[in-house]
Amino acid sequence: GGDDMRVSGPRRVTAALFAACLAALVSAAPHDAYEDRHQPLTALDPRTFVDGTSRATRFSGDLISPEGDDASFADDRAAPFAVSVRASRPRASGELECEDTVVVTVTARVAPSDKHWVASYSPPNANVTATAPTKYALLTRDPLYLETGVANLSFKLTCARHAYDFVVFTDDWVVRQGWRQDLVPSAVAVARSDVVTLKDADGPRAPRLVALASTFDTPTESTERGEKKTSSRAAASNGNVSLSPLAVAWSSGRGAEKGARLRWWVEEKKHEVDELVSFETSVETEDVKDVKDVTNKNVYVSYATTRTYSSSDLCGAPANGTGFRDPGYVHVARFGNAFSDVKPGTRVVYELTDDTGATYPSVDAPRLAFRAPRLHVALGDATKTQTREDSFEEALVDDSSNDIDFAKNTNGNENASTTVYPFALALFGDMGRGTEDDATTWQEYGSAAIDVSNALTKLVDSESIDAAFLFGDLSYAVGYGSVWDEFCEQITPWASRVPLLTSAGNHELDGTAAQWQWALSREKEKQTQKRTRDVYGGGDSGGECGVPSSVRFPNPGSLKSTGLGSGGAGGWFVVTLGPFRVVSMNTEADFSFGSAQFRFLEAELSPKRVDRDLTPFVVVVAHRPALVDSSFGRDKPSIVHGDGDANDGSDVGVALALQEHVWPLFVESGVDAFVAGHNHAYQRHCAFLGFQTPNRSTYFDKSGCALFSTQNVYKNPRAPVSLVVGTGGAGFTRHDLGASFVETTQYAFGFLSLVAESSTTMRGRFFGVAGEALDEFVIVVDDRDRDRDRDRDLSSAVTPPRGPRRAGGGVGTPGG
Template identity: 30%
Template sequence: MFRFLYFLLLFSACDSHVFIHPLSKLGVTETIRDIDPNIKVQADPTVLQSSGSWVTVTWKGVASPSGDDWIGVYEPASADPNASAPVKYQFANICSSHMTNGSGTVRFRLVNTRVDIAFKFLRNGTKFPILAAVSNVVTFKNPNEPTQVHLALTDSSSSMSVSWVSGMVSEPLVIWGTTPGHHPSVARASYRTYNVSHMCGAPASTVGWHEPGWLIQANMIQLKSGVKYYYKVGDKKYGWSLEFSFVAAPTPDGTQRTRLIAFGDMGNGQVDGSIQHWEEQPSLNTTANILSELDDTDLILHIGDISYAVGYAAEWDEFFDQIQPIASKIPYMVCMGNHELDFPVPSSLFSGQDSGGECGIPYVYRFAMPRPSLNEPWYGFSYGNIHFVLMSTEHEFRKGSPQYNFLVNELASVDRKTTPWLIFAGHRPMYIDSTDNGMPAGENPVAELLKDELESLLKEYSVDLALWAHHHSYQRTCPVYQKKCTPNALTHVVIGMGGQTLEVDRKPVTPKYFVKLEDKHHGYSKIEANATHLDFWYIMNDVKEPFDHFVLSK
């Protein structure tokens, strides 16, 4: 039975109509100020209790109302629309009364970004906006509320990393125990942040900048395998989070069962129907479906193109808010994609504009993966009977590079008795059905480079499964080596269907080594491995049914 999980209800006091997308980019620096004293904008309530609260915005007094009138959410409230992009926005004609009498009401859901907020009424469209009115200021009751809680595995199966964000810190802690409401174990947290000078270009360093708050991380240690723990994060001075729970990772053992969900290219969407700079509304379906399967899932693997903030920093807050119900309960493991790093800087293998000037800084500061260092975002880890090796396709990976040397050593170190399954993952795919031949960063040239530099290495160490993303589709090969279906070779799967716009640029003739392709649905993949068999499913979001299922055997 079809299950349509889209959260595109606009929760407005007025009748909704077909959603019309604005121009792709806001003309922030083209904005002029021309306040109309007749236009009144009111936001209620003025004090919000917690992150995720709703605000009702009402306006009236708009003469000659137009479909180009819109309401922007600006944080902080003092932000100049000529210098700062809104966090999100909505067209006033989402409310039918706007076009008839110049008044209306719309509701916004707000994430706590640690600053005050104002709603600003702009006219003349999004390319050359005119600021006409400003609402009263809205604040959060506790701007230092711990938010964006997410777990990650560490180098040890007896510990779990937890990260969160707060506006201020005094003595941040994580407290935990095996009984709800009782948290005898305590660990101090470390904290850090980054500032606009760390960004390497626009819009991250200009109109997209937003203060990230304090990024806090701690390790819960001496955990017992398979035991459920209850925990809270926060600060004695500034307040505590709700209580969350997780199950401690198992000690690697080849006889165990491991269950994970994997995908790439997800981003975030808005449950209030408002508009961001890039939109991945189908990601709401992906997260909702994953949430429904959480009790049967051990970890998440998100292989690149994480939030699609691309220089609009507040979207990182929105993304972590969206995944918190998942990532606060099971480890959320990631690797870097082009929209996290790529920019004309020495660290980037491909010098496009894909990161919007972020150059990997928000990604490495916000995700505490068990990597060698902040500047080396590649790593390996074990969970149950699987060892995972995650590379960065956005950094130099050719033979002799630091990353290549790491991959050689990591693959050579895997104990196939305790972790008989070996999964390799990176963002840009080694095998892809695509027409993108652009040099040097097109999908086909990069796929050839990956094959030239890494395919023999993966074969040498008998990698079982390779997961890729970047192309927004589902694609599976036969067991393949050097473009030929070969018994006992490596199966490659592209799983870039998490939320971004699907891509249908396949070749007129499908390469013979592809056995399954799907580019009409968003979705996610499920993997379950025991000692002898690894099952893989691709689940389509809108029907929540498998499009593909295959089994690897030992």
């Protein structure tokens, strides 16, 4: 709805047409509105729309009579808009391919208005009253539209298994003229384009390198060449526990029957033939040796596990309603046992294929390639974490530890027990989707997420990143399935070439009490695994409740979901990445003292699990921060009304809970850094010791600090350095109040690079989207006894130096 349009000339609408439009609006089923300021698609409610594109209910909008009052009825039936689609840069073949940009031209025979817009739908011919579009654009994005009545708008088309079409909408003038007031917000579809087909739209797309736990299922047999192949579970039971945790996840529109698979080989250097690892005698249970290619390389095939989910697996609207979109299939294939013999730094090449013969990348494009991660086995850990009777901690947390070391068989390999320096991690949260066309959908955030992706790609190109971690609020799909496809394409240029670890944030996992009650009833009905529910009850996932993210982005601690075979437990896990021991929390789940997650943290941070000779640096990552300069929750808790099980979900409330329950453990265990997101800013804090009794009255005080940096150097801090990096692309929250524990605050998009330069020195740089270092600091720990005395000696607490600040200030809306 909106203000009445002002146009010249009479308007003619038949009584039957008016009745049809009105009935469609009035009979719309009631629903619970879902709004999320991070997701522009929530501004549309298809259930209030009217489809005027069918002949029976065609609505001509505000027609301008060409001949005055005597215009014929046929003129009223004439199409008020014309819409056509053409390639922005036509190919010689005449075909459109994935990620091509098209120009959508809309020509109006009515008075141009700022209420006119066009939307893309995929699959085409969708019921616009029941399905959200994938994108939309106001016709006034073309600045000449109001003058000429012609809009030319660019749309980039992501290959997501189906064709597209475009639908033009006007506002609901008919209804508002009938009621003489704007009671019903609505839109009327008045024109639809021809179907736009993309070449191989259902083929393999969007690969991302991921890490898997040993419990992640793999296919039980091969379907190619009759080769015998056993499952990972069978291999483990036979004593073979050397499965590589490195895998590729990708999407397609083809099910398991099409034999989706990963083909990989080691690139042979022309003058360094000795660096090519020979696999002539190393074909094991997880790899099937295929024919040698024309360059005489040994090519290996790993068959994929194939999964999907349906609307009935999702816990609420809009995810299981207007936002649902066919997710196709997600395929996951390990590199397998032979990969364990590849030397760190060796260039590995791979491609994706299936029984149809389709490949990704296409046959005329370069293959995908990456450097084998410079990773090592922590002494004995790989075996212990695979054998329940040998690991009390693993039994204690219900198989939750899933300690992943990117295991390597020693087999005489160099670096099998030696850490390689330097080693770089890229860390950030809160990314979302950026825009690079005229679609209004993402204009609020602009191109920030794309700019961050481009900056990461440049560092990957220069081999300056060894692994990446995106800790929560990945896509901000919040129930709109098409956004996941857009997001996966956005990150492909870098996520296909370095291991990407992910964890859940509130916009992946959080549901309402009613949604979790429904999920529980479904678990009982189908006898599936119990879901890991969030403890805040805010419904921030838009009814996803962790399902799409855990299927599309498997990780070592994949959430228990709906019996989809995701494996894992509550979303918490540990990985050993070069010299880093990275502990990933799930701050959406219970982490209180004595909980499963607390016991996991206690076990994994114990001296017998952390070998400081191999992993001198321990970093804890989480979505929500344990220390953050934020006005949200400064004065009082924020608890969902009517949910007796909900915890305080405010920034300060969650931080106080983390400080009370787990921070003492981090201090005692010698954690070097705690990195989180949720608040959309970059903040670097003191080395934080904490308070004996955390509370709001002392929260913003510096007295909890053990050490401030001197010229940006933390020399032997006795507590973790705290950082907030919620800068992946989502709009800034600007909640800071100038808390005394803060050393610097940046409102800039980018990511944190943590580089282990030696066993005693870790350098951090916050990179902006232009590749510039906006902040830099160093943590030096050369006292290997790591004495973390809990007695309060705050003589080292000094007034913090202030780095560059662009303060938002004031009391703002909740972050995340």
